[in-house]
Amino acid sequence: MLTLTRADGYQLCTDPDRLDLDRIHHWLSTDAYWALGRDRETVARAFANSLPFGVYRPGDGGQVAVARVVTDRATFAWLCDVYVDPAERGRRLGSWLAEAVRDHLDDLGVRRILLATNDAHGVYAKVGFLPMTDPDRWMLLDRRGLS
Numbered sequence: 001m002l003t004l005t006r007a008d009g010y011q012l013c014t015d016p017d018r019l020d021l022d023r024i025h026h027w028l029s030t031d032a033y034w035a036l037g038r039d040r041e042t043v044a045r046a047f048a049n050s051l052p053f054g055v056y057r058p059g060d061g062g063q064v065a066v067a068r069v070v071t072d073r074a075t076f077a078w079l080c081d082v083y084v085d086p087a088e089r090g091r092r093l094g095s096w097l098a099e100a101v102r103d104h105l106d107d108l109g110v111r112r113i114l115l116a117t118n119d120a121h122g123v124y125a126k127v128g129f130l131p132m133t134d135p136d137r138w139m140l141l142d143r144r145g146l147s
Contacts, residue, residue: 009058012100016052020063027083064088073108079115099127
């Protein structure tokens with residue numbers, strides 16, 4: 001388990017027992033464009049089967065950010081469900097979170113991390129993510145619109 005503490009007291013931890021799944025479900029299902037309407041059971045199952053990263057506020061320890069990594073912990077990872085509480089934005093928590101994910105996966109030997117974003121390219125670019133340069137190589141099967 002990874003635990004990091006910034007000089008200002010924010011703490012990042014991969015302990016799944018610290019996650020506030022009710023808060024995460026609220027964030028994702030009501031404010032995250034990629035997960036609007038996602039039900040609580042799906043959120044819980046997704047996090048239970050992934051490597052979670054939570055960020056916690058100094059003082060009361062309330063959760064203020066989250067990220068989920070789908071990975072084999074050896075060769076590949078998909079960084080997803082990254083969310084920072086709007087009240088906590090502007091404190092570089094998103095960049096810190098992305099950097100911690102990158103470094104932790106690097107320590108595991110994972111050398112390829114994929115993510116998708118509509119609006120946070122700058123956050124991820126700060127920690128080394130680049131646009132895909134070989135679109136002819138990557139393919140996608142997206143069945144989200146099917147019943």
